[in-house]
Amino acid sequence: MNKRMLTAMLTALLLLSGCSQPLMSPATSNQDTATTVTSPDKTNSKQTTYPTDDLNLPRVPVELVKSIDGDTISVMFEGKKENVRMLLIDTPETSHPKLGVQPFGPEAKSYTKELVEQAKKLELEFDIGPNRDKYSRLLAYVYADGKMVQESLLEQGLARVAYIYPPNTRYVDKFDDLQRISRNKAIGIWSVENYAQEDGFHPEEHEGATGSNSTSTTASKVPTEKPQKQQQGCNIKGNINSKGEKIYHTPDSPYYERTKQEQWFCSEKEAVQAGFRAPLK
Structure with a gap:
């Protein structure tokens, strides 16, 4: 009886080990498939998508x-x-x-x-x-x-x-x-700052930024202590646009190269004290 029981137990163990191997395969396969499917989603999540991207409307x-x-x-x-x-x-x-x-x-x-x-x-x-x-x-x-x-x-x-x-x-x-x-x-x-606005385009802002619309009215608003030449280390541009707004631009400003300076400043604090403000963002 002991030999028969031992033989039966060994047979059962062999059958269980043989059946267990196929049971792992679908789980592994599903995991690989899920990774493949979700990978593009992860990539697309880093990009801006819109509901209209895949409409395929007639043209x-x-x-x-x-x-x-x-x-x-x-x-x-x-x-x-x-x-x-x-x-x-x-x-x-x-x-x-x-x-x-x-x-x-x-x-x-x-x-x-x-x-x-x-x-x-x-x-x-x-x-x-x-x-x-x-x-x-x-x-x-x-x-x-x-x-x-x-x-x-x-x-x-x-x-x-x-x-x-x-x-x-x-x-x-x-x-x-x-x-x-x-x-x-x-x-x-x-x-050019303030050229494109919600109500349209404002050429006077472009002219003020490039200095092509200098008028006696604008010139009269420039402080009398304006230096005639740029002093060493003073690279902040002060500009007065056609509306009389005093705006200063540092070299980091996107409008710096296009701005016609009417006054040089050595620091932003100095520009603010002279009545100038930073450009709008």
Whole structure:
């Protein structure tokens, strides 16, 4: 009996050890699969994503007639020549009857012209709201070889987010972020403090920053103790813009190179004591 029992126990142990090996395999396999699936999610979590990234909305192919301005083009749409106003952005003017040519307007116009004229495929994407504005222009997102022109202009600092009229606001969150990046880099329209504002563009700020709009009124506001020459170690620029605002710029300021100094300061404390303030962030 003892031998039979010993034989039975050994047989049972062998069977259990043989069955236990396959039970580990699915668990190991599932763990490997989970790692493979979640790895892209971890990568994407480091990047900014938007609900509109994977919409795959229909686009209408059009033929370019001409580029009119930074934010306006003319195309052949449904057999007719139509002007297209790009949704959610605004670029400085180049031929406005009242505003004339605004700073960075020619740059924006040239940039858009190059994008749309060199594109092999030009497409329009409409939002869910009205397709036309009060001037009967088409309202759309414009794509040149698959790249949205509005995004490119915002990335280059040649446009501001504007004319946000619901429900035509599909990409406004993404546009706001692109604008914020360009503004932080102080490129294009953001290279001059207060030039691009919520209510439009202010050329007088650009002129004040570059010193091209010096007037007797502005000059009279400059302190009489202004040094005629830059003193050694005094590299903070004091500027008085067209509104009479006294602003100082340190070498770290994104507007430093573009600023026409009207007074040099040796320290920020000295600038503040003279009535100047730091640039707005």
